[in-house]
Every structure is written in C-alpha cells, then in structure tokens.
Amino acid sequence: QLQLQESGPGLVKPSETLSLTCTVSGGSITSSSYYWGWIRQSPGKGLEWIGNIYYSGTTSYNPSLKSRVTTSVDTSKNQIFLKFNTVTAADTAVYYCVRSGAVTLRRAFDLWGQGTMVIVSS
C-alpha cells in the first residue's frame, strides 16, 4: 500500500528557508500515472495548494506562491522536496505531501501524507 511521509524541521526562523522532504513508500514515484505535490493548511487560510511535480521534473505552482517555492524530485530515493524561502509567520501551517492523477479528470488529490506542522517563529 503506497504511503507518503513528510519530514523536516518543525520550527523555522522568519526570513529563512523552509525545507521539507516527502518519502514515498510501497510504490514508485516514477509511475507515469501520477503527479506529486504539496498542500498546506492553516487556521487563517484554510487549505492551500502549493505546487505539483512530475517524476520527470515538470512542475506547476500556485501563482500566489510561485516566487518563493521550489519543488524537486529524487527518483533514486523515491523522494520529493519542497523549498519555501523567505518565510514569515503567515507560512505557519500543516504541510501535506499529496498525490494526484496525471489524467485530467483524475487530478484530484487522492492520497495524502499525515502532514507535518511547521511553525515560523524566532
């Protein structure tokens, strides 16, 4: 059974870079059937899509966050990565690793990690 597991520091200082890793187990990240991505959830902003990446490295981002976000993939380790720079307190949220289908109709998020809480504070 395929599972997603987020990892990374739970506390990041303002103006620094938030870096998270998602490890995919029980299946290959190189499946042509799926995109992988990140979503965050905060009390103030609710659920917010951050971006997606295909195993080939093709990316798409939320336009409102695009200037601060980079996603990447390491197929040898079955991992995807999120880098979010110049963070502020507004970036405090639970960050989820997610999967979505590659076929357009199925591009809903059908698998979620358990989420990791990130607090931005000095």
Add this chain to the structure above:
Amino acid sequence: DIVLTQSPGTLSLSPGERATLSCRASQSVSFGYLAWYQQKPDQAPRLLIYGASNRATGIPDRFSGSGSGTDFTLTISRLEPEDFAVYYCQQYSVSRTFGQGTKVEIK
C-alpha cells in the same frame, strides 16, 4: 483564481438524516473538474468525489456528487456516526483552489 464558496458553514443533523452541502464557484469549473474531501480532527483530508460525480476508491455509495458549471452539491444520503466531519470542495480547472469548508455536526 476561482473562488469556491461553501454553504452552509455548519450543518447540524442527526444520524440517519440526509445532508446536502453546496459549493458555488466564482466562474465556471470546466468539465466538472471538482472534488470533495472529508476531514476529521487531526487527520489529513480524504478524497470522496472527483470529476464532480465520481466516487473515489472505497467510498460508500451513500456519498454522491452532482452539479456543473458554477454550482455543485455533495449529498450524504443517510448520515452514519463516522460521517460527522468537515467537508471541502476543490476545483482543478484553473490552478487548484479549495472552499472554506462545511462542518457537519451532530444535532
């Protein structure tokens, strides 16, 4: 951005009753690229419906989705105790955006 507005904010119902949740989009959602999710406390959201009306794998048939254009509905035909949760709609027609959620609580 397509803004999704869910109503009502809270729905108070008893087990066995029918729940009808609404999601209205600020502009047309092409091809019904709309999904519904269920979230329970301290859990990640779970996909219920994709493509406006297609149940995801393992989702009971008491959950159904309908709608097109700018108006979409999630219906739970008979509420089970485990269905009391927060429900979100999400569109994937233009970028990806979520509604603010509807809480279904026990009356």
